[in-house]
Amino acid sequence: MRDTIDFGIDLGTTNSAISVAEGDTVRAIKNSLGQDTTPSAVWIPKPGIVMVGSRARERVEIDPDNAAAEFKLEMGLxxxxxxxxxxxTRLTPPQLSAEVLKALRAxxxxxxxxxxxxxxxxxVPAAFSLNQNKATVEAATLAGFAAGSPLVQEPTAAAFAYGFHDTDDRAYWMVFDFGGGTFDAAVVSKRDGDLRVLNHAGDSYLGGKLIDWALVDKVLAPAAAQAVGVREFSREDRTWARNFARLKAAAEDAKIALSRAESVPVMVEIDSGSGDTELLEYTLTRGELDRVAEPYYVRAMNLCREAMRDSGLAPDAIDKLLLVGGVTLSPGLRELLSDPARGLGIELDTRLxxxxxxxxxxxxFASTVRHPAPASAAPAAGGFAVQLSYEPSVTTITPTVAGRLRAGQDHDWTGYSVVLANPEGRPxxxxxxxxLNRVGAFATEVVIDERRTSRFTIELFDPTGAPRKLNPNTLSITHRDVEFGGARLTHSLGIQLADRTFSPLLRKGVGVPTKVKEKFRTSHALQRRDDEALIRIPVVQGERARADRNRQVGMLEIRPLDLRIDLPAGTEVAVTFEVDASNLVTVVADVELIQAQFEAEIDLDSITTPSADVLQQDLSVAERRLEAARAADDLPAVRDRLERLEAEKTLQTTREQVRAAATDAGAAATAEDRLRDLHAQLDEIEELAELPQRTRELLDLLAEASELVTRTGAARDEQELTELQNQAQRAIDDQNLTAVQAQIDRTNQFMIRLEQRQPGWQVGLFYALVEQPGLLPATREVDNLVREGxxxxxxxxxxxLERVVQQLIRLLPRDEQDKVFGLIKP
Structure with a gap:
């Protein structure tokens, strides 16, 4: 058995590939047709027969009822x-992916x-969510891979491939990974032999598939409708499913061919619906492809800019743009990327x-990971085994190897020794x-060859010097010039608070595996006698400040049946997040008051495809919000955001995916993701539109507060006002509406405290309550309190008078109470 995993698999939307690392070389493994890649397609023509690869890909077009492709976009649903x-039979996306993995194993x-x-x-794509990662692990298990086979993000893997061949000592790279179904950008740092990913940005539903369908919807389908003389010719109409399968395949083939030619002929047989067929003949040009694809290219570049901005780097700080994925073969995309005005202006690296x-x-990466050890029984009587500890890939030539011997029964290790030998070493x-020490353990430094894999045997000798059989008795260590940094968390993880804000416990970009623990307080009491009572803490994944604009991936639940005593409001709950190297998560809540733990229901198996009707309703809401936002486009910040939405054709793409959702689960998932992102961007636009008014309100309040302090304030009031002014300026400079609103509230409270110290404050508040028509309820209690006041x-x-005012406030409607109490609390 191999000491390290060595095999790496790109489980792609359109094509998949497998490679193997052997010593100081890495080579692609060819399939039975002699190809480096295998189409991610499955054809089942009859029970017991499963075909994967090129033959299956061909059948998607001519036999769509018995063939499937592009199911990666549905992983986790x-x-x-x-x-x-x-x-x-019916297969889930993990089962379909498992068939592809089985073919690659074979x-x-x-x-x-x-x-x-x-x-x-x-x-997996860096932008994959927890449920999508879990589905990938499930596929690996179904394919026969051992538990413990790790996942790694696609742009990270690409960076490792370039780092393996690159001789630069210090550089920044940007990975531009545009595949068949997903897009990932990653900023990579190489410094003194250390290669690591600094930041990710990506989109799980931005890939070549979208470009293919855009070519179909905007170019080929209209031409086909004209050719057969039909008006209602659309993808959402299942009547035309076979036609659209053929058009989609033709669009993909033409897109690939346009990487090498300025124009290509497209010929597709179109069924008219009455049994007749017409041959669609169309010449597709590279210019048409580029025009259709440009919004997707623009979105990909904007994600790159986002990753660079979050890393604190400008494009001119990036030395190379590493092109990954079939879409990057497009000359139009490469030309756009190289353009410093319209694109990124970073030197392209196309060596691999x-x-x-x-x-x-x-x-x-697999060559740096120890092979998962099989569950081993204790050695038989008289036999010996060793449990080894060492790094299989190192940048030093004198690594440490440690181990502990085991025997089939209690054993005295006095006088035993081991020797590590590499007879093929140079020298x-x-x-x-x-x-060995008394428990059979040892540790030693060994010498390995530079830039090679050194293979050692372990020899065991008893106190007489006689050799004894040992299992395992080999290990290998590879020396590399580059040390590959570990995986990183690709999405922030946290919980949703009672006010719907997102409280991240683990920030995007932190190295994994990792673990964190934070304490929160419950917003309401939990009584054991109330069978319906429940404390629910949503577990959320994403980067948005508003929790429901992120993806909910689990739920912590605490029920009365779990409790020994009642829990009052404000009970402290410690929440622990633990993330493994494959970005899989465990969450535990610890209620110290009752010394009990509750594991989160990270229910990744009930995330379903959104219905077309729900998506259409959500789209209508987004369209109304966008129309309202356009009324504020005279503000530069708002105009910039709207221009980005237009450049990426966000609304247009979302509409197309919503229309296709009824017949395409991948399109439904794409539409849901697009709508969530669109609403989040509209949130930001609405905040930017409101910011000038709120900023003026804050500045007016501060001016009023300054006059009040000058008239009546003490030295401590002047100090507090100065701090309020400084905090307000920071909020205004950051263009943070939430922070500006918080400073308005703090300034209001500051002014109220100043007013409270002035003579007649309670009198003024009393008359404000009793003279406002309809504010107080018409009751005898109110009449008595007014008379007493x-x-x-x-x-x-x-x-x-102060007591009367407090009692009158408590008789107000709850929302009015909150307003008044918010003003008068010290």
């Missing part, structure tokens, strides 16, 4: 699946003439094949005898 009519066994690999590093670079990088290496004013009794 519980209700998604593809039905195979002739076989009478290719590796045939190509290398060995047993199929039992573990592999599998790549963009179709296999992710699998190659995954293999490089050959053999350690001195290393004595007048008497207190006449007698100059301020204490009684």
């Amino acid at each position: 519980a209700d998604a699946g593809r039905t195979f009519a002739k076989a009478g 290719d590796a066994a045939m190509y290398l003439n060995t047993d199929a690999p039992t573990a592999a590093v599998i790549t 094949d963009p179709s296999t670079v992710v699998a190659r990088g995954a293999a490089v 050959p290496y053999r350690s001195a005898n290393i004595a 007048h008497q207190a004013i006449g007698a100059g009794d301020e204490r009684t």
Whole structure:
């Protein structure tokens, strides 16, 4: 068995690939057709027959009832699946992906003439959410890979592939990974042999598939409708499903061909619906492709700018743009990327094949990961085993190897020793005898060859010097010039608070595995006698300040049945998040008052495809909000945001995906993601539109407060006012509406406290309450309190008047109470 995993798999939307790292080389594994990539397509023509790859891809066009492709976009959706009519079966996206992984395993066994690999590093888009990652792990398990086969983000893998070949000592790179279904950008730092990803940005639903469908919807479908003489010819009409499958395949083939030609002929047989067929003949030009694809290119570049901005880097600080994914073969995209005015203006690096670079990088990473150890029984009586501890990939030539011996029964290790030998080393290496301690443990430095894999045998000797059989008795360590930084969290993780704000516990970009614990307080009491009572803490993934603009991925629930005592409001709850190296999450809530823990229901198996009707309703809301936002486009900040939405054709793309949602689960998932992002951007636009008015309100309040302090304030009031002015200026400079509103509230409270110290404050508040028509309820209690208040004013009794005012406030409607109490609290 291999010491390290060594195999890397790019499980792609359109194509998949597998590579293997062997010593100081990495090579792509060819499939049975001699190709480096295998189409991610499955064809089941009858029960018991499953075909994967090129033949299956061809059948998607001519036999769509029994073939499936592009199911990666549906990973993590519980209700998604593809039905195979002739076989009478339905497979989920993880099951379909498992068939692709099985085919890649078989290719590796045939190509290398060995047993199929039992573990592999599998790549996922950096923008994948928890449910999508979990579905990928499920697919790996179904395909026969061992538990513990890790996931790694696709742009990270691509960076490893380039780092494996690159000789630069210090550089910044940007990975531009535009695949068939997803887009990822990553900022990479290489410094003194250390290669690590600094930041990610991406879109799980931005890929070549969108460009293909845009070509169909905007160019080929209108031409086809004219060719067969029909008006209602649209993708959402299932009558035309076969026609659209053929058009989609033709669009994809033409897009690929336009990487090498200025124009290509497109010929598709179109069924008219009456049994006749017409041949669509159309010449598609590269210019048409570029015009259709430009909004998607623009969105990808904006995501790159976002990743650079969050890393504190400008484009001129990036040394190279590493192109990854089939879409980057487009000359139009490359020309746009190189343009410093319209694009990114970063030097393009195209040394590695963009179709296999992710699998190659995954293999490089796999060569640094110990192979998952099988569950091993204790050695038989008289036998010996060793549990080793060492790094399989290092940048030093004198790494440490440690181990602990085990025997089939209690054993005295006195006098035993081991020797580590590498007879093929340059020069050959053999350690001195290393004595075991009383528990059978040892640790030693060994010498390895530079830039090679050194393979050691471990020899065990008993006190007489006789050799004893040991299992395992080999290990390998590879020396590299570059150390590959570990995986990073690709989305912030936290909880939704009672006011719907997002409280992140783990920030995007932190290294994983990791663990964090924070304390919160419950917003209401929980009584054991109330069977319906429930404390629910949503677990949220994303970057938006408003929690419901992120993705809810789980729910912490505390019920009365779980409690031994009642929990009062404000009970402290400690929430612990733990994330493993594959970005899979465990959440635990600890209620110290009752010494109990509650594990979060990270229910990733019930996330479903949104219905077309719900998506249409949400789209209508977004359209109304966008129309209202356009009324404020005279503000530069608002105009800039609106121009970005227009450049990316955000609304147009969202409409197209909503229309296709009824017949395409991937389109429904894309539409839901687009709508969530659109609403979040509209939130920001509305805040920017409101900011000038709120800023003027804050400045007016501060001016009024300054006059009040000058007239009546003490030295401590002047100090507090200065601090308020400083905080207000920071909020205004940051253009943060929430912070500006908070400063308005603080300034109001400051002024109220000043007024409260002035003579006649309680009198003024009393008359404000009693003279406003309809504010107080018409009750005898109110009449008595009003009478008592007048008497207190006449007698100059301020204490009684204050009590009367407080009681009157409590008789107000709840929303009015909150307003008044908010003003008068000290």
